[in-house]
Amino acid sequence: MDKDWQDAALSEGRGSKMSEHRIFRMSFARLYPALVQKAERKARTQAEADRIICWLTGYTPESLHRQIERECDVETFFAEAPAMHPNAALIQGVVCGVRVETVEDPLMKKIRQLDKLIDELAKGKAMEKILRQ
Template sequence: MAGHRIYKVSFASIYPHYVAKAERKGRTKEDVDQIIFWLTGYDRDGLEGILKDGTDLETFFTNAPAPNPSRTLIKGIICGVRVEEIEEPTMREIRYLDKLIDELARGRTMDKILRKA
């Protein structure tokens, strides 16, 4: 299945794109990291390890220490698909992160991005 090839891409190879997208819109690497920590339960050391060891996307999400139960509140369209309708679990997790980074780049407040308000 062609769509599953993305799962073998290292998280470290896409992370700089998330950071660059945020920074182009006046947000920070720390904002991106806060989103990742909230979504997955990784902490600073865990994320740094992932970035150093070349962990692929599938493993990154499968081994997430504490996926946030509020992530199911993430709704909307990303890449032309409604996030909440994605059935394949790993792809849904990837798109959750994509959606949150998009919200960050669009200037939403962190409380709204992290589903606190």
Template sequence: MSHRIYSTSVASVYPLYVQKAQRKGRSKAEVDRIFHWLTGHDAESLAAELATGVTFEDFFIRAPALNPDRRLIRGVVCGVRVEEIEEDVMREIRYLDKLIDELAKGKAMDKILRA
């Protein structure tokens, strides 16, 4: 079963991640740092992906280097424990959601990035 979020463009949701962070006194640079850490994108490749309108599914499939430490991300997003999600793409999307939630809740970047 394919979820609607799979075919949603990352570029359409990205500004919402930034707004959520900024409402809580965090920055776009911190949101970008989360994207870079999670996917292996640098500023240039992330901007290119956003410009193409890439879907969430393709964004994670094509990610340059998914961070192996992302498996340390635990907790609940949208009522579901991220570590229990079996579908790979959905788990990656929820990892991203969880990191953005932690940013908005004021967690320190070294904790968010599992340093």
């Protein structure tokens, strides 16, 4: 992952208010390549990363790339998501040392869920299992 993105996410719980996380204001266009690179480093594809992002958020591939072109921040990206997938609640486990299902802040939880799904992709998990089907 992008070093700034990791630093912003890892600062969670270090005394700063949840609403003030740097990652919330980071451009999704900056986060997106880090997610894709995480997948591609393990011989997975951008199309697979896009499928996961679309599954989680309800964006179509076209609307996902429009959001990237707009360079909206991460908070806006998730706020404007057409519909978080109802099975997002099934996303559990640890990513970057944080147990996803225990994250209290709703926005940070969505960010962690997305990172966990991309992490599962990078670890070679089958798409059907990643998408909780």
